[in-house]
Amino acid sequence: MTKEEIIEAIEEMSVLELSELVEELEDKFGVSAAAPVAAAGAAGGDGGGDGEEEAQSEFDVHLESVGDKKVKVIKAVREITGMGLKDAxxxxxxxxxxxxxxxEKDAEEMKEKLEEAGATVELR
Structure with missing residues (x-):
């Protein structure tokens, strides 16, 4: 398989499939990217309860509620993430x-845009 074929295959993946691919590559080659660091930070905060949330450097943007403007929220998710219509x-x-x-900065910006569209968002 050529580099171009690999890139084409990656371009056709959904965000979820791409995330899973990154995790598998990290496991296989013993490297780490930002997402696993965030997961480790969240796990440490839940188990310890030491209140070390100030040291958190990675954030997850969670959609808690869509509100009554679902179409606007879908459009905002597409714009922010680059997802296709079906995935968004x-x-x-x-x-x-x-x-x-x-x-934190990027997560706050995403939260603002989603809230402007009518969604309820939480950063974790």
Whole structure:
């Protein structure tokens, strides 16, 4: 398989499939990217309860509620994440994490845009 074929295959993946691929590559080659660091930070905060949330450097953007402007929220998710219409609609319908492992600044910007569209959002 050539580099171009690999890139084409990656371009056709959904965000969820791409996230799973990154995790598998990290496990296989013993490297780490931002998302696993965020997961480790969240796990440490839940178990210890030491109040070390100030040290958190990676944030997940969770869609808690769509509100009455679902179409606007779907459009905002598409614009922010680059998802296709089907993936964005599915993400909005399912709720939960829209984007993971983000910097605080980027997560706050995403939260603002989603709230402007009518959604209720939480950073974790």
């Amino acid at each position: 609609k599915s993400a909005v319908d399912e709720g939960g994490a829209i984007q993971e492992g983000m910097s």
